[in-house]
Amino acid sequence: MARPALKREVVDYIVSHHDLNMRRACRLMKQSRSVQYYRSIKDPKQALRGRMREIAKTRVRYGYRRIHVLLKREGWQLGKNQMYRLYSEEQLQLRSKLPRRRKMVVRRQAKIKPTKPNEAWSMDFVADQLANGMKFRTLTIVDVFSKEALAIEVGQRLRSDHVVATLNRLAAAGSSSISFCR
Structure with missing residues (x-):
């Protein structure tokens, strides 16, 4: 089942591109109109997100737990679940494993781009x-x-x-x- 936020985007697309009214587009996507018209009043925490990005940029190998500790030391009030959600939304995740180097990697030669026939x-x-x-x-x-x-x-x-x-x-x-x- 699709998330309501995703359905909201689809309904907006249908209304703008296919010239349907909002009521019909909501019924088509099985989305309640109250959900469609709802606007979140939650604070997007832009300052906190910006600070998280700064820390992640300077401390490249820090995960969300270490960044959470640094933010708490700076005085930010947030829980670990909220920290993880914001960290994931900002796409700051680290790769869990480094890729193995394959010994038998074959390097391909660059393709020849001909400039005339029969080249x-x-x-x-x-x-x-x-x-x-x-x-x-x-x-x-x-x-x-x-x-x-x-x-x-x-x-x-x-x-x-x-x-x-x-x-x-x-x-x-x-x-x-x-x-x-x-």
Whole structure:
């Protein structure tokens, strides 16, 4: 079930964008109109929130408990539950665990951004099956700059010699400096 505050925003959106009246929009969202018209009189405690942000910025590793102790020393009157709620609303939470460093992280090379046709090609295999159950593969080679399909080779088995022959044929057809990207 959605929170009333979220439903209030949805009702406001419906009224402003879909030209419905408030009564109909509230009925559509199953929101009582008294809840829709209610305006909170609770103090937003902007000064306290600002001080919390300052402490969290200077003391980066302090959680809400330590910040609560510092605020109480400064004379602020608030309970730990209220402190936790404000801390969460300000999104000052710390990560509970540091991420593990993976030893086998592979660094990707930056993608080549071609400036003219035939500067970079991309190739991919696509496999599919006919209605009678016969499988086939296609090798597609595309120019990255112009998005033009340079070659589409179709066969039941496309081996490496087929790939090499297709690339050699395309390279001989008129492209001098070509780099491949995946």
